[in-house]
Amino acid sequence: MQAIIFDKFGAADVLHIGEASEPVLRPNDLLVRTRAAGVNRADLTHRRGGYGWPDFGDSTIMGLEIAGDVIAVGEHVEGYAVGDRVMGIVGGGAYAEVARIDYRMAMPIPDGLDYVHAAAITEVFVTAHEALIHLGKLQPGEKVLIHAGSGGVGGAAVQLAHATGATVFATAQASAHELVRRLGADHAIDYVNEDFAEVVERLTEQRGVDLILDFIGAPYFERNVNSLAFGGRLVQIGIMGGIENARIPLDRLLYRHLQIIGTVMKSRTQEVKHGMSRRFKERWLANFVKDGLTPVIDSVYPLAQAGVAQQRMEDGLNVGKIVLTM
Template identity: 80%
Template sequence: MKAIVFDQFGAPDVLRIGDVPEPVVRPHDLLVRTRAAGVNRADLTHRRGGYGRPDFGDSTVMGLEIAGDVIAVGDAVRGHAVGDRIMGIVGGGAYAEMARIDYRMAMPIPDRFDYVQGAAITEVFVTAHEALIHLGRLLPGETVLVHAGAGGVGGAAVQLAHALGARVLATARRSSHALVRQLGADVVIDYENEDFTDVVAGLTDGRGVDLILDFIGAPYFERNVNALDFGGRLVQIGIMGGAGQASMPLERLLYRHLHIIGTVMKSRPQDVKWAMSHRFRERWLSAFANGQLAPVVDSTFPLAEAGAAQQRMEAGLNVGKIVLTI
């Protein structure tokens, strides 16, 4: 079958179409004819050599998110059949004509969505739900600050927080403010021209917010801590701005009873990933079917142009998900 391969780590142009063996179906697997694959930042790390030459459990081929049609099922599979339209997170192998997925990670694509939209749901919304609600314990009426509110996970987090009934603040480039408001943000902060700590202080009479979801890392860390209210929670879900050393005022951490939580999905054990997907599916999948939630697709590229798709993400040009069509 055709898949994206690369002989050396490097820039997006190392990616090319090549031939690889078809996946072998294991007892708990669905074999899927891939119609669309989500592009994620982990794919960029893979291409640059950040994981070495990985086998994430399903494939050495790049890609962690698929939508497509089931063409074969393993002996231990329950609740799925050949012909089902499914979407889900895989342990590698998405950038290919066929992929296998553990059936416990698979979800039906809502009838109102096509494959591209299906490929834009699971990674960002499962991650956002885990950070906001399972770990961040966001409650209706609380105030949350979502950084990178126009990105894939950030945009999903804005939608979920709004649907939950929270007051939503988000940071985004000025050109993306209209979209972020459309997703449900009450206030959008221009991170290029405004200091979010000043805006938060002004909006909360100096108290701070209840929860912050951050993808940036070290450059924002101390300011995030200073922007939290008593008992506030910071969920660190990315380090797009750098993984260097970060400092914070320890007296604020201590006397404000703050909680700092780090999370990443890809390296979690498989049973933890099953639980994460299950929590999201039970809580929110029906909200896609009835139109309360929707994926945000930035752009699509054919599989052969995976390098161009990753280049767009690397340049920070996307607003929402980039999806490969296969």
């Protein structure tokens, strides 16, 4: 089969298309003819050597989410058959014509949804649901601040928060404000020219928000804590801005009874990942219909241009998901 391979860690131009062996079917696996694969920041980390060759999960081939057609099923698989259209998160191997997925991580592609959109759902929406609903305990009527609201996970989180009945504050570049409002944000904050903490303080009459979902890390940490209402929760889901010099106002944490929760999907056990996928599927999958939930697609590239696709993400040019097609 054709797959994206590389011989050394480095910049995006180390990636090239070549021949690789098809994955071996195991008892709990589906073999899937991949039609589309989502591009994620973890792929960039893999390419740079952040995980090392032997430690990237199921495959040395990169890629974490797929959409395609089942071509074989393992002996312990339940609920799926050859010919089914499926999407889901894999432990590596998505950048290839054939991938394997644990059937407990797979989901049926909703009727009417194409492969490109299906490949852009699971990583971002499962992550957003876990952070907002399962860990963040977001309730109807609460106020939530979502950073990077025009990104993949951020855009998914804005949609889920709106569908939950929360009042949604989202940070994004001014050029993306129309998009985040269309996704469901009640208030769009220009993080380049505005201090989000000052905006939140003003719009909530100094009360703060009940929940914050943050991908940035140290540069936002102190202001995030100061922007939380009594009993508020901060879910830290990324550290794109670094980890150095993160300041925490302990008096605010103590007297406001705040909670700080960290989460990352990749390092969790398979059993935990099964639960994350199941919770999302049961709560939201039926909502991916016309005029319902939808992933934001930034751009689509053929598999052979995986390096170009990753460079777009690395340069911070994408608004929404980048998808590869086979």
